[in-house]
Amino acid sequence: MPKRKRVDEPAASGTIFSLIDGSVDLLEGLVLHNEVISEEFEDELIAFVQSQCERGRNGELKKPTYLRASGARSQGNQREAIMYGGFFDFNRARPGKRGLVPPFPPLLERLVDHLVTKNYLPSEVRPDSCIINRYDRGDCIPPHVDHSSYYRPISTLSLLGEEPMLVGSRFRTVRSCTWAPTCGQSIPLARRSLLVLGGNSGNIAKHCISSCSGPRISITLRKQPPPDWKPDASELVGKKGVQRTKQGNDESRVIGGVNNGSAAFPQKKSLSGSAKTKKKKMTSQVGRSVRVSAVKQGSSNETRIDIGWKRDSSDNQVNNDKSAKKGSGRVEERKGKVSEKQARRNARRLEKRKQQLLHRGCN
Numbered sequence: 001m002p003k004r005k006r007v008d009e010p011a012a013s014g015t016i017f018s019l020i021d022g023s024v025d026l027l028e029g030l031v032l033h034n035e036v037i038s039e040e041f042e043d044e045l046i047a048f049v050q051s052q053c054e055r056g057r058n059g060e061l062k063k064p065t066y067l068r069a070s071g072a073r074s075q076g077n078q079r080e081a082i083m084y085g086g087f088f089d090f091n092r093a094r095p096g097k098r099g100l101v102p103p104f105p106p107l108l109e110r111l112v113d114h115l116v117t118k119n120y121l122p123s124e125v126r127p128d129s130c131i132i133n134r135y136d137r138g139d140c141i142p143p144h145v146d147h148s149s150y151y152r153p154i155s156t157l158s159l160l161g162e163e164p165m166l167v168g169s170r171f172r173t174v175r176s177c178t179w180a181p182t183c184g185q186s187i188p189l190a191r192r193s194l195l196v197l198g199g200n201s202g203n204i205a206k207h208c209i210s211s212c213s214g215p216r217i218s219i220t221l222r223k224q225p226p227p228d229w230k231p232d233a234s235e236l237v238g239k240k241g242v243q244r245t246k247q248g249n250d251e252s253r254v255i256g257g258v259n260n261g262s263a264a265f266p267q268k269k270s271l272s273g274s275a276k277t278k279k280k281k282m283t284s285q286v287g288r289s290v291r292v293s294a295v296k297q298g299s300s301n302e303t304r305i306d307i308g309w310k311r312d313s314s315d316n317q318v319n320n321d322k323s324a325k326k327g328s329g330r331v332e333e334r335k336g337k338v339s340e341k342q343a344r345r346n347a348r349r350l351e352k353r354k355q356q357l358l359h360r361g362c363n
């Protein structure tokens, strides 16, 4: 009898996206596959995650395996995370020592087998580490690029709830835990969908999930760097090997030039005496403090255009007050003149700012 030829699964197709920023397609390498697992398998995975989180909350899982965002800088974000296979050191925002977290449980091995056999993931980049994120309503994960030492593609399976993931190069902070892309795209992650981030989408673009509308679970799968991998010298700058942005918007730790917000479990850090005095000073000078924060936001890649407008109007107010004090009889007239001049200056600033933003925006 002739041997039957093995028929390989056809390569999974999925939906692709494109977003040109300058000469770069930020979404090159991104593929979204829907319905990659059955509803029954989803139920099994959800039950597993819920039970593990319960154990984590009860202190039954060893420390780095189960984590929950807490402290002032987590801004109400209570996301829980469980790690298997490889430890991701959130404090240093890079892969940590091997052997600190348990290996994949059989259920996760089964999931990976399924994703590889069905060609959703390439067998040569078979994931051996996993972070499960459990979000409740209001929880988020800020814009970040996953650490460059992990092989690409990385992938995320969504369960329980549907939320959009923002993928792009620039985001504006709308409020705590909520971002809007100024150069990016919102990708709806349906239940049982697998988002694959390879190429530019995994290496250059950042991704984030804004404040969730309800509970959601994600299983992020990655292949770890080789066992002898060591952080690059550039990642060891500073006392603890971590360089932080001064006012760090909660997770923007800058490491070796990579803004890796996977450092998503910021720890409470109380202000020093001088920092407290500085903060007091800044809050009493409303206009100035806003200006400072706008610059810092900009440097961490988040353009706060709305604050720019506020800054201008408060500057205006300060100048008006000054002129009113100086004046001795012609206060109103002078005030009017200054306002006009100031208004023209503000208009010019506004126009300049708009132009800058246009140039920074996606094509």
Ligand SMILES: O=C(O)CCC(=O)C(=O)O
Pocket: 131, 133, 141, 146, 156, 165, 207, 209, 217, 218, 220, 262
């Ligand atoms: O929840 C998600 O879908 C994203 C998780 C993620 O980006 C991460 O763990 O690095």
Ligand SMILES: [Fe+2]
Pocket: 144, 145, 146, 207, 262
């Ligand atoms: Fe990520």
